[in-house]
Amino acid sequence: MKRLSFELDDESHVEFFRTLVKVKDGERYVVGRPDTRTFVELPEVGAQAITLLQKGLSVREVQEELKNRFEKEFDVKSFIHELLSSGFVKSIEGHAVTGVPVEGQIVEVKGERKRLLKIRAEHVKWLFSRPFLGGFFAPVITAGIIIMLLNPSYWPKPEDLLFHESLTLVLLGVYGISFILLFLHEIAHLFAAIPLGVQGNIKLSNRLFYIVLETNLTNLWMVPRKKRYPAYLAGLIIDITVISTFTILMWLSDIKVLGGSGGIFYGLAKAAIFLELLRVAWQFMFFMKTDIYHLFADYFKCKNLYGDTMNYITNKLMKLFGKSDRQRDMSFIPENEMRVIRKYAIFFLAGTGISLFLYVFLIIPLMAIILISTAQHLLSGYVGNEAAFIDSIVIISLIALNFTLLGYSLWKKSRLVFRRKTAKSLREPTLKE
Amino acid sequence: MEKIAVRKIEDIKTTDLELDFIITVLVPSLKLIFSAEVDVWDIPVLPWEWYLGFEWILGPY
Numbered sequence: 078m079k080r081l082s083f084e085l086d087d088e089s090h091v092e093f094f095r096t097l098v099k100v101k102d103g104e105r106y107v108v109g110r111p112d113t114r115t116f117v118e119l120p121e122v123g124a125q126a127i128t129l130l131q132k133g134l135s136v137r138e139v140q141e142e143l144k145n146r147f148e149k150e151f152d153v154k155s156f157i158h159e160l161l162s163s164g165f166v167k168s169i170e171g172h173a174v175t176g177v178p179v180e181g182q183i184v185e186v187k188g189e190r191k192r193l194l195k196i197r198a199e200h201v202k203w204l205f206s207r208p209f210l211g212g213f214f215a216p217v218i219t220a221g222i223i224i225m226l227l228n229p230s231y232w233p234k235p236e237d238l239l240f241h242e243s244l245t246l247v248l249l250g251v252y253g254i255s256f257i258l259l260f261l262h263e264i265a266h267l268f269a270a271i272p273l274g275v276q277g278n279i280k281l282s283n284r285l286f287y288i289v290l291e292t293n294l295t296n297l298w299m300v301p302r303k304k305r306y307p308a309y310l311a312g313l314i315i316d317i318t319v320i321s322t323f324t325i326l327m328w329l330s331d332i333k334v335l336g337g338s339g340g341i342f343y344g345l346a347k348a349a350i351f352l353e354l355l356r357v358a359w360q361f362m363f364f365m366k367t368d369i370y371h372l373f374a375d376y377f378k379c380k381n382l383y384g385d386t387m388n389y390i391t392n393k394l395m396k397l398f399g400k401s402d403r404q405r406d407m408s409f410i411p412e413n414e415m416r417v418i419r420k421y422a423i424f425f426l427a428g429t430g431i432s433l434f435l436y437v438f439l440i441i442p443l444m445a446i447i448l449i450s451t452a453q454h455l456l457s458g459y460v461g462n463e464a465a466f467i468d469s470i471v472i473i474s475l476i477a478l479n480f481t482l483l484g485y486s487l488w489k490k491s492r493l494v495f496r497r498k499t500a501k502s503l504r505e506p507t508l509k510e
Numbered sequence: 511m512e513k514i515a516v517r518k519i520e521d522i523k524t525t526d527l528e529l530d531f532i533i534t535v536l537v538p539s540l541k542l543i544f545s546a547e548v549d550v551w552d553i554p555v556l557p558w559e560w561y562l563g564f565e566w567i568l569g570p571y
Binding site: 107109114116117118119120122123126149150151152153155156159160163235236238239244247248251252255259262263266282284287288289290291292293294295297298305308309312355356359366367368371380381382383384409410440443444446447450451468472475476479 | 511512513514515516517518519520521522523524525526527533534535536537538539540541542544
């Protein structure tokens, strides 16, 4: 038996949190609380029901009014029940709903809502403005592309990573550059979102077995769709600009305008370009929730593409194993979205399958080779084998760091899922019929 | 009585790949390949045998 926290009947009046916002998005409405970063999508009738309830009409009065407007009877009680589960209802008949975060309360895992930077819109709104995009980013990117097209020697190659003979120096150098570029990418997202009135935060997470930094920009749902696109693309714009900038610098160096070519900085620039290329390519693996995934899903007006795809695949499996009664209801999803979901499901399965295959049959064997080679160097001892010994320690440390970060991310995710499940069960309402 | 559909909207979380894992696999592999300690074509050739009998470990590496 779940905890009884309130009673709802036909004469009940509902009070919503003041932070509840309602934004028209095409033919539907996005409704949610930016303070808890919880949003749902409603049809016109749902938005009107909320407006009527906010005006102080009782459940019965709202039901009658909706019947007059739409010539249909709607189940307002179950609708309120759903809004309660989303944490939008503050009180019913003056009785506060328990187990729901009040305005300003932090709901996510401790620390998640801490803002990385206290930067205001006026500080950064120029960065992804049309004049700056056209006057700086576009010319730099174009110049870099032209140099690469005219000089194939600037095309990034895997061996560009080996910019020095010392493996330790290469690993630490590449790791350092990678870390800086990683932050640049995520800060670009933050800076693109701030002028839209959206504050985000950066945290460590994972996609499959990849460690990632992620920026939570869920409140972008409050802004019109076309304004969301630059926020999704900001990181990629910075990545491509970095590639182009380093290409231009290398070219200037080669034509002796900027010192001579071939030094350590030249090598680091080449390594940075290859690393950025890997990142850009990875973003297009949008069977995971990458930046391109969000752009793709939003373009096709799918607000829960990943979740709906999971449900679609689960339903297919249930049907396959003769458990059709356990299928999830997807009848309310419009046909245009279902078309995208069906195609995305194929892409998702193929992409995930190939990724896992490569991980198991390429990455793990490669790692085994490296670990064996590393162990041999360590067992040979330090004396007479100094460079290889230090290389081995650095490799093992970085591999250990990677698995520690992956384990930490998975542990945090599982804790968050557990907390959300617990919180949901506490505020699950029992309706008085 | 018709239900009013309430659809959950997913979180928007932009991401970037932390390359630690790629670096630690890719860089030493490239080093091994370019120093000709490992032939690049040998790496993924016999994964099944590696998994079945650890022949990679017992082999030339």
